[in-house]
Amino acid sequence: MNMPVKSVTTHESPQDVKPGAVEPVEIDIRNVSLSFGATEVLKGIDLKIEPGEFFAFLGPSGSGKSTLLRAIAGFGPTPKGQILLGGQDVVGMAPWKRNVGMVFQSYALWPHMSVARNVAFGLDERRVPKAETERRVKAALEMVGMSQYAERYPSQLSGGQQQRVALARTIVVEPRVLLLDEPLSNLDANLRVQMRQDLLKLQRRLGITTIFVTHDQEEANTICDRIAVMADGVVQQVGRPDDVYDTPANAFVASFLGTANVLEGSVRKEAGGSVFVLHSGIALPCAENASPGAGKLVLRPQSISFGGSSENGLKGTVMSAEFLGGMIRYAIDVAGQTLLVDEVHTRGHGRRKAGEQVSLKVRHQEGVLIGG
Amino acid sequence: MTTAALRRPALNMSVGPYLAAGLVVLFLGAFLVVPVLKVIQVAFQDPATGGFTLVNFQDFFASTLFRQSFYNSVYVAGMSVVIASAIALPLAYFTTRFNFSGSVIIQTLAFVPLIMPPFIGAVAMQLLFGANGSVNLILRDYFGITIPFMKGLNGVIFVQSLHYFPFILINLSASLRNIDRSMEEAAQMLGSSGVRMFRRIVFPLAMPGYIAGASLVFVKVFDDLGTPLLLNVNTMLAPQAYLRISSVGISDPMGYVISCILIVFSIFAMWVSFLGMRGKDYSTTQKGGGGLSRRDLTRREAVLCYIVVLMILALVLAPHLGLLLLSFGTVWSFGVLPDGFTVEHYETALTSAWGFIQNTLLYAGLAGLIDIIIGTAIAYLVLRTNIIGRKWLDYMAVSALAVPGVVLGIGYLRVFYGVEMPVTGQPLATWWGIIVIALAVRRLPYALRSCTAALQQISPALEEAAENLGASKLRTVRRVVVPLMVSGLVAGFVTSFATAAVELSATIMLVASEKDAPLAYGLYLFMQSAAGRGPGAALGIMAVIIVGLATYLSHRLVENARHNQATTANQGGGH
Numbered sequence: 001m002n003m004p005v006k007s008v009t010t011h012e013s014p015q016d017v018k019p020g021a022v023e024p025v026e027i028d029i030r031n032v033s034l035s036f037g038a039t040e041v042l043k044g045i046d047l048k049i050e051p052g053e054f055f056a057f058l059g060p061s062g063s064g065k066s067t068l069l070r071a072i073a074g075f076g077p078t079p080k081g082q083i084l085l086g087g088q089d090v091v092g093m094a095p096w097k098r099n100v101g102m103v104f105q106s107y108a109l110w111p112h113m114s115v116a117r118n119v120a121f122g123l124d125e126r127r128v129p130k131a132e133t134e135r136r137v138k139a140a141l142e143m144v145g146m147s148q149y150a151e152r153y154p155s156q157l158s159g160g161q162q163q164r165v166a167l168a169r170t171i172v173v174e175p176r177v178l179l180l181d182e183p184l185s186n187l188d189a190n191l192r193v194q195m196r197q198d199l200l201k202l203q204r205r206l207g208i209t210t211i212f213v214t215h216d217q218e219e220a221n222t223i224c225d226r227i228a229v230m231a232d233g234v235v236q237q238v239g240r241p242d243d244v245y246d247t248p249a250n251a252f253v254a255s256f257l258g259t260a261n262v263l264e265g266s267v268r269k270e271a272g273g274s275v276f277v278l279h280s281g282i283a284l285p286c287a288e289n290a291s292p293g294a295g296k297l298v299l300r301p302q303s304i305s306f307g308g309s310s311e312n313g314l315k316g317t318v319m320s321a322e323f324l325g326g327m328i329r330y331a332i333d334v335a336g337q338t339l340l341v342d343e344v345h346t347r348g349h350g351r352r353k354a355g356e357q358v359s360l361k362v363r364h365q366e367g368v369l370i371g372g
Numbered sequence: 373m374t375t376a377a378l379r380r381p382a383l384n385m386s387v388g389p390y391l392a393a394g395l396v397v398l399f400l401g402a403f404l405v406v407p408v409l410k411v412i413q414v415a416f417q418d419p420a421t422g423g424f425t426l427v428n429f430q431d432f433f434a435s436t437l438f439r440q441s442f443y444n445s446v447y448v449a450g451m452s453v454v455i456a457s458a459i460a461l462p463l464a465y466f467t468t469r470f471n472f473s474g475s476v477i478i479q480t481l482a483f484v485p486l487i488m489p490p491f492i493g494a495v496a497m498q499l500l501f502g503a504n505g506s507v508n509l510i511l512r513d514y515f516g517i518t519i520p521f522m523k524g525l526n527g528v529i530f531v532q533s534l535h536y537f538p539f540i541l542i543n544l545s546a547s548l549r550n551i552d553r554s555m556e557e558a559a560q561m562l563g564s565s566g567v568r569m570f571r572r573i574v575f576p577l578a579m580p581g582y583i584a585g586a587s588l589v590f591v592k593v594f595d596d597l598g599t600p601l602l603l604n605v606n607t608m609l610a611p612q613a614y615l616r617i618s619s620v621g622i623s624d625p626m627g628y629v630i631s632c633i634l635i636v637f638s639i640f641a642m643w644v645s646f647l648g649m650r651g652k653d654y655s656t657t658q659k660g661g662g663g664l665s666r667r668d669l670t671r672r673e674a675v676l677c678y679i680v681v682l683m684i685l686a687l688v689l690a691p692h693l694g695l696l697l698l699s700f701g702t703v704w705s706f707g708v709l710p711d712g713f714t715v716e717h718y719e720t721a722l723t724s725a726w727g728f729i730q731n732t733l734l735y736a737g738l739a740g741l742i743d744i745i746i747g748t749a750i751a752y753l754v755l756r757t758n759i760i761g762r763k764w765l766d767y768m769a770v771s772a773l774a775v776p777g778v779v780l781g782i783g784y785l786r787v788f789y790g791v792e793m794p795v796t797g798q799p800l801a802t803w804w805g806i807i808v809i810a811l812a813v814r815r816l817p818y819a820l821r822s823c824t825a826a827l828q829q830i831s832p833a834l835e836e837a838a839e840n841l842g843a844s845k846l847r848t849v850r851r852v853v854v855p856l857m858v859s860g861l862v863a864g865f866v867t868s869f870a871t872a873a874v875e876l877s878a879t880i881m882l883v884a885s886e887k888d889a890p891l892a893y894g895l896y897l898f899m900q901s902a903a904g905r906g907p908g909a910a911l912g913i914m915a916v917i918i919v920g921l922a923t924y925l926s927h928r929l930v931e932n933a934r935h936n937q938a939t940t941a942n943q944g945g946g947h
Contacts (some may be wrong), residue, residue: 075557095560102561108554112576121563173562
């Protein structure tokens with residue numbers, strides 16, 4: 001992957017795209033709703049994706065993330081609302097007129113065409129002269145490291161190679177935006193890690209506005225600039241991965257991104273500030289300026305540690321332990337409330353036994369209050 | 373996704389499978405391989421000296437009659453493919469690409485060739501579309517023209533293509549449906565649409581299905597004996613073979629030469645279909661697949677579609693309709709409709725043809741039974757054991773597809789005429805049991821496919837679970853495998869039964885006396901005379917009802933089984 005694919009010559013494209021449209025564009029989704037029959041799949045989505053941004057739609061299956069992506073590409077039923085690509089509303093426009101690049105989950109390489117023919121397809125449709133087509137196909141294949149496979153057929157390629165060809169086929173036409181629909185889901189674990197780094201490098205090199213659909217929070221967190229967490233056809237939260245992780249907007253986001261203790265109780269003002277009191281009567285530290293009332297407290301397992309002092313320490317009993325490699329995750333019973341607590345695993349140290357009495361300490365300022 | 377299905381439980385038995393395989397090989401060897409090899413051998417044998425010679429083939433091509441027959445057969449088969457394609461293409465396109473409520477009707481057409489072999493309707497078609505048939509009478513009265521639908525070879529082409537086009541329709545539709553939606557979407561995303569996209573993406577991807585269907589139609593028409601015989605077109609290969617053997621005798625080499633040509637064309641067509649399919653399994657196995665995208669029709673388009681579909685439907689059902697009219701008509705000659713109506717023909721048919729019906733139920737039933745026993749044995753040996761050469765069992769059974777009925781009939785006559793029955797001393801070739809065996813061998817590939825499909829749906833884990841809980845191999849098969857396969861087995865039986873019940877080409881060669889004859893042969897006899905047509909048609913209608921019911925039954929069983937399995941299967945085993 002070492003050569004930018006931007007062409008030097010301009011060509012007449014069938015799209016309403018002006019020359020220079022390869023400059024990164026903004027994607028502005030305004031109040032987009034969509035139904036399959038009686039089922040509402042998207043419920044008034046508003047999202048603004050900056051030019052050149054690597055953006056993720058993250059959510060469980062059925063959350064509407066793929067439907068939204070397909071709506072941007074022009075597939076599926078026509079949604080209500082507006083989808084602006086670089087200021088142009090594309091709702092109702094035929095897919096072949098949008099100049100939007102999409103890499104399909106199944107790759108959708110045409111089995112009756114060689115790799116080179118697959119990649120050249122979009123250029124043929126744009127009536128690009130033969131010599132230029134050849135040059136650009138070569139450049140695109142080089143960019144994804146597939147030059148030596150140009151004459152192969154898709155069935156002769158591995159999943160990872162097919163993925164690269166699908167990418168080359170999409171970027172060779174210099175689309176306005178790049179849409180990736182669960183692009184890594186058909187690859188095995190090791191290749192997935194490698195491929196996501198390659199994707200990131202490619203995106204940075206092209207500078208193209210990119211949307212990445214995934215249900216895997218790790219994929220989204222590692223490579224995307226910002227993510228939109230989706231559930232039930234609604235955007236739950238938008239932000240940088242670490243911000244969303246640290247300050248989840250609701251219980252769904254908290255649990256979907258990593259593991260969280262979501263505890264029910266209420267905020268009470270005390271002399272030293274605010275505390276969060278669980279139903280069991282246990283008091284936990286929380287933000288100073290929290291307003292009193294019922295709510296939920298999100299505590300990550302790593303925000304709780306063993307060996308608290310007697311005054312603010314919690315007494316508990318070890319129920320079970322899961323060895324996760326770098327750390328051990330304990331389930332601790334504290335007055336009837338189960339808390340997940342992570343402890344860094346060091347060589348030679350065994351794990352705590354079930355039934356062992358422990359005291360715990362919650363680090364200040366790490367609990368996040370969320371609404372009911 | 374196939375790794376789990378192909379996993380074989382480790383075997384700790386040794387003699388059982390080999391014994392079963394041995395019996396299957398013995399059966400297929402005696403009743404398929406030997407007769408066919410004998411036919412080929414005789415074709416290359418000097419009738420006088422018994423030495424190897426090509427002189428028979430020289431004689432064949434030196435004769436004007438045989439050359440003409442050869443050209444006619446190729447021409448009729450080729451034209452039938454062309455006409456059948458012209459009918460099937462628009463139908464396949466409508467049903468797979470549009471949300472079109474006529475799709476159900478069209479899909480039902482797919483069963484027409486299974487329900488009634490073309491020769492049954494051939495005579496009725498003569499009355500509807502012949503020179504003095506209903507359609508031409510109307511055309512002459514109103515437009516002053518006639519169309520020679522049924523004149524000579526035209527008649528054979530017309531009847532065959534109307535009958536066999538569903539084979540193209542089924543295969544092409546399946547191909548079109550297997551094209552993943554994303555294949556089209558990817559093309560659209562890259563700027564392609566309309567006719568151009570159809571030509572560059574959809575059509576090439578559907579090609580293997582079309583070729584498979586078209587080559588099947590070619591072979592079926594090329595080999596068919598009944599239709600040309602009943603339309604009185606004798607200058608084609610299969611009728612010539614039959615006439616030579618039945619009039620000149622089983623020592624005349626021309627029948628064998630024709631048999632060789634029929635086999636060569638069968639194999640050639642199978643090879644073409646194989647070439648078309650090779651390396652072109654275009655169905656998507658990745659996650660995220662979906663069918664071809666469909667769109668709604670506008671009002672005008674819908675009306676147009678319905679007109680086309682209804683016209684085709686009328687044509688396709690014409691033989692059935694004609695047969696029905698004929699079976700209830702008193703006299704039907706030089707009239708658009710019969711002069712009057714009666715149920716007399718059914719009485720005649722039931723009294724004088726009751727023997728035929730009984731024979732048919734017996735023969736087809738036994739043949740179906742033999743088929744599922746052998747089919748299950750082969751399927752199990754191939755899928756679940758490691759015995760050496762197990763694939764060859766499969767190939768051997770399926771090779772029956774390349775053997776036309778006429779050829780098998782001739783082979784049986786030649787090989788088994790000299791073999792005497794143990795008690796009666798009658799030649800084996802004239803025993804009614806040999807008809808059953810011929811039917812069983814010819815239908816085995818279909819039954820085998822049902823058995824294999826049924827077994828493939830059963831995860832080996834289910835068997836392993838039984839063995840893990842202490843069941844022996846044999847008990848596992850009996851308590852787990854067979855009960856789970858049962859609907860597939862019944863479907864296989866019914867398919868064999870239904871198609872065997874109306875098979876004519878091998879039967880016609882092997883029927884030694886009228887009291888042993890099955891329904892198809894009886895029908896042929898009745899249709900020979902003008903007086904017999906009415907009862908013949910009544911018999912045909914009864915055959916259609918028997919076969920139609922059986923086909924419906926098997927269809928329901930397969931659907932139910934699929935429905936039940938869909939809820940339990942595919943858990944574990946991965947993709």
